[in-house]
Each structure stands twice: as structure tokens, then as C-alpha cells.
Amino acid sequence: MPSRAGAPGAPLSRRRFLALSAAGAATGAAALSGCALQVSTGVGGSGETVTVMAKPGDITPELVTQARKDLGVKIVTVPYSITKLVAMMTNGNPPDLVRGVGAVDAPYFAARDVMEDLDPYFAGSGVLRLDDLDPVNDLWRYDGRTQGKGPRYGMAKDFSQDSMFWYNTGLFDEAGVGHPPETDPVTYEEWLDKAKRLTQRKNGQTTVFGGSYNGVLTPNLLASLTVAAGGSLFSDDFSRVDFTTPEARKALGWYIDYCRTRVGPSIIQPDPNTWDGPTYLANRLAMSNSGYWLGGMINTDKKLAPVSRLAPAPVFEGGRRVSPCQAGTGLWMPRKAHNKDAAWRVFEWFFGEAPARARASAGWGIPTLKSLRSLMPAQEDYQKRVLKVQNAELKHFSVIAFTPYASVDSLFALFNQIAPAAMKGEMSVDTLAGRLNSVMNEQLKRGKEQVG
Incomplete structure (x- = not known):
């Protein structure tokens, strides 16, 4: 040693x-x-x-x-x-x-x-x-x-691969919305359009979310979206963020549009269940930005599992096809x-x-471990379908590097303090980008000084 x-x-x-x-x-x-x-x-x-x-x-x-x-x-x-x-x-x-x-x-x-x-x-x-x-x-x-x-x-x-999403074909058919292709990605714009058409409201209340797209935590979701748009949220040395680059601005703008349209859960429209699993199982969520792992829960419902599908991570028009964890x-x-x-x-x-x-x-x-992949569930036809999509997606995996200079939770807290105003239409995305740069870069500067 x-x-x-x-x-x-x-x-x-x-x-x-x-x-x-x-x-x-x-x-x-x-x-x-x-x-x-x-x-x-x-x-x-x-x-x-x-x-x-x-x-x-x-x-x-x-x-x-x-x-x-x-x-x-x-x-x-x-x-x-x-x-x-x-x-x-x-x-x-x-x-x-x-x-x-x-x-x-x-x-x-x-x-x-x-x-x-x-x-x-x-x-x-x-x-x-x-x-x-x-x-x-x-x-x-x-x-x-x-x-x-x-x-x-x-x-x-x-x-x-957490940018992939599950969808409920029953809710798609009920709304007359076409299913996404099996192994070809939809664009993020198409995903949001489908989510709008799939959302159901009654007496001012959302009864069915069209889609959920919040990632694991917003900072690394936005880092992933920016790479998908063809750029990087972080500077080369990871000491700064820049939400005003064309690619990061595109990623941030798309996510704020998702929140503004209220097609899915967000800070300004929380899911009462606090996460996608129970809402999806209750037929109240048409698309869930949860990767393969959610199948462990979906497979417990023998009526829902056969009508559920896993789809590739979306892409931005002109961007890169990436499917990170x-x-x-x-x-x-x-x-x-x-x-x-x-x-x-x-x-x-x-x-x-x-x-x-x-x-x-x-x-x-x-x-x-690659040697354990043969143990993944493939008994039922719907499990075989999911595995086909998942196996095709593996080749699009790549590591999207995150900054060492701030914890993701600290950046998440800063985002949650500032972003709701933009989600409610009370602040422009450009103003939000500037404010995020200011507060997050101050945090990153302190972190870099501490690390040395």
C-alpha cells in the first residue's frame, strides 16, 4: 500500500x-x-x-x-x-x-x-x-x-441513467397523445409539449401531472441539461458557473418553462407525495423523469407494469445525445x-x-458489475421491452463532472431561494441567470479558498 x-x-x-x-x-x-x-x-x-x-x-x-x-x-x-x-x-x-x-x-x-x-x-x-x-x-x-x-x-x-423517463401508455392513449419512439430520443421541446397535452386539471386543481422532470437535484440536473445543449455549466477548472452562456441559458430556460407551465411538480407546485413513485402508481403522472430503477416499484403493480414504458433521455435540437447518471x-x-x-x-x-x-x-x-446484468428482470414481455431500451441507452452514458468546490445541497439551497420568482413569471430568465451566477460563484470562491 x-x-x-x-x-x-x-x-x-x-x-x-x-x-x-x-x-x-x-x-x-x-x-x-x-x-x-x-x-x-x-x-x-x-x-x-x-x-x-x-x-x-x-x-x-x-x-x-x-x-x-x-x-x-x-x-x-x-x-x-x-x-x-x-x-x-x-x-x-x-x-x-x-x-x-x-x-x-x-x-x-x-x-x-x-x-x-x-x-x-x-x-x-x-x-x-x-x-x-x-x-x-x-x-x-x-x-x-x-x-x-x-x-x-x-x-x-x-x-x-437519470435523464431517461417512464411513461404511462394508458394516459397517453386517453389524451390522444402519440407515444415516444422506443429507442430514438424525443427533443426536450417535444417532451414539454407532450406534458402540456397530458396534464389534466379540474376546478383549478391538477388531477394528472403531464410529466415530472426534476432530476435527482436541480444543480446536477442543470449541469446535465447544459451538456445536452452542447456546453458546460462550469468553467474549465470548476471554480465558477455561468448560466448566461447560450447552452446554459437554454437549459435553464427550458427548466423554468417546465415549472411555469405547471405540467409537473416543482418548488412552486409540490407533489403531495413528495416524489414521483406513489403519484405514478396512482395513475396521476403520465411521464416520470426517473431512470430504470423506478421499474422496481412499477413491477409490483401487475396492471400498471404492462402499460408502462421506459424512454431514452431527450435531446436538445442541435445538442449532444448524453444520458448521465x-x-x-x-x-x-x-x-x-x-x-x-x-x-x-x-x-x-x-x-x-x-x-x-x-x-x-x-x-x-x-x-x-457488468457480470451481474444477466440477473436483471426479463421474465415478462414488458420487462424485456424495458431491457431493450435500457441496453440501447447504455452506450450514451458519460460522466458529467461536478464541481469539487461546493456541496450540491448548498447550491440547491441557493437555487431554491432565487428561482421561484422566475418560475412564477415575476423575474426574467436572464435576470435569474445573472443572480444565480452571483450567489453560486461566491459560494464556489469560498470553497476553493478553503480547499486550497
Whole structure:
């Protein structure tokens, strides 16, 4: 293993602590480096305890029991909390593994020097082979400048191409709206036109949303839309945003039009269910900008599943065809973790053994190991149809790099403070673009100064 300077319990410097806590939702602690334990041979870890900070659905009690049986390792779970994570790290007692969203967390944490470089672990693993890793795992790479290159700092447990959308053919037929093509993308303008025609209202209330298109979080949705329009939301060094470029302005204008027309949920028209799943299952949402993973829920409704279809990510006229993953949720290992060898054994098991096979066969996401794709549900004709569309879309995946200088949640909060006026027609999109540049670039400037 590469040498690491400093003891695992070394306190976090004040400057690094401020860099983590000031940006809001991000973690970590910086830490002078420490000496990693030997890479697991695949048999180590028995009798050890591994602390995993995660959300309840990530590591269930059943998985804790299964880990004890399969590995002889006791997993202790800690509820995911940024505040708790920073506290644990600054006290020199971080979790052994931490939940993260690769698309936005990996560059943020890696730039703050709090993540363990996992390349030596992957190199020594017989479970997680590099030639078996789906390209989506490149979201967890960062070379000190750009996401998608350099060392691996984590891995996604499963994924979707989150600009794809599901649609309900029954609601399309009821409204007399033509179905989207199976493997050719519609334009974003066509998508919005269909959403307008599919929306149903009664007594001033929306009874059926024509379509939902909010992505995972607005900042990385807008970054993806800008790339689809042919540009980049961020400067080359990721230290600034510019919503006034033609491509970013096009992306922002389209999203504000979506909100203004009230064809789907937004900040100014919240979904009472808070997310698309229950609304789609209730036949109150004609199109849902949720990738493949939503099929895990759709397949539980034997009437809805056969009339549901998955469609490619839309394109902008004259833009690029891109189909990114805006999440890539998985796990990473803190640099100052005390039990790295056993943690890696849990990592291998979670991402490459029984839990990974169970996730793949459930249809709640695309496996991040190519060798597990054969387990994706394909028993029913409608599942085969979905797989055909999904498999064709895989070749359009690319990593859309996110800034390391601000947490996505902090940029999301700034957007939510300013954008509603534009969504209500009280502010022009050009004015909104200028104001977003001002407040977000101030945040990014502070973040860059803290990272150094």
C-alpha cells in the first residue's frame, strides 16, 4: 500500500474542518495521511466490527444478519448525518464506510483529502475486477482536477441513467397523445409539449401531472441539461458557473418553462407525495423523469407494469445525445478509518457478492458489475421491452463532472431561494441567470479558498 503519514486518530485541522462544515452538506475531515492496513485477500475480517454510516434502506437489519453469517463480520450501522459524520471525523473516530452519492459527493470529498484511495484494494481483489466495473463507477474517480479520471474513491451499488423517463401508455392513449419512439430520443421541446397535452386539471386543481422532470437535484440536473445543449455549466477548472452562456441559458430556460407551465411538480407546485413513485402508481403522472430503477416499484403493480414504458433521455435540437447518471449512490472509506481491512471485505461483499446479486435481480437499478446484468428482470414481455431500451441507452452514458468546490445541497439551497420568482413569471430568465451566477460563484470562491 502507498505510505500514509500520520496516525488514524490525528485530529482534523481547523482549516479543513471549516472547509467541510462551511459548505453545508458535505463531509469529512481532512486528515494528514495514515498508514493503511494490508489489502484484503478476500478472507480477512472475520470476528471484526465494521461501522457503516448509511440510510436505513442501504444496510437493512437483514443484511447485518447476513454479513455475520457470510463473513463473520459484525456491522454496526450509524444513521447518515453530515453533522454526525463531521463530529466523528473531528473526534478521530470516523465510520469505516460512509454512504455517498458519487455524482456529486466524490469530487467534493476527494478534494478535501478525506477519502481513502481504493485503487490498491481493487488491484488486489478477486471479487471486484476492474474489467468488470461498469463505467458508471468512474463517477467515484477524481484526479485532483476532474471527476471521472484518476484514483477510485468509492463504488456505486447500482444506478440509473437519470435523464431517461417512464411513461404511462394508458394516459397517453386517453389524451390522444402519440407515444415516444422506443429507442430514438424525443427533443426536450417535444417532451414539454407532450406534458402540456397530458396534464389534466379540474376546478383549478391538477388531477394528472403531464410529466415530472426534476432530476435527482436541480444543480446536477442543470449541469446535465447544459451538456445536452452542447456546453458546460462550469468553467474549465470548476471554480465558477455561468448560466448566461447560450447552452446554459437554454437549459435553464427550458427548466423554468417546465415549472411555469405547471405540467409537473416543482418548488412552486409540490407533489403531495413528495416524489414521483406513489403519484405514478396512482395513475396521476403520465411521464416520470426517473431512470430504470423506478421499474422496481412499477413491477409490483401487475396492471400498471404492462402499460408502462421506459424512454431514452431527450435531446436538445442541435445538442449532444448524453444520458448521465445523476446519483451513483454507494460507499466510500474515510482516510482515517480504523478498520480498513475488514471494511474492504464488507465493501467487496456488498458490491460484488450476495447483496449485489439480490439488488440486480430485484430491478431496482442497473448492476454496477457488468457480470451481474444477466440477473436483471426479463421474465415478462414488458420487462424485456424495458431491457431493450435500457441496453440501447447504455452506450450514451458519460460522466458529467461536478464541481469539487461546493456541496450540491448548498447550491440547491441557493437555487431554491432565487428561482421561484422566475418560475412564477415575476423575474426574467436572464435576470435569474445573472443572480444565480452571483450567489453560486461566491459560494464556489469560498470553497476553493478553503480547499486550497
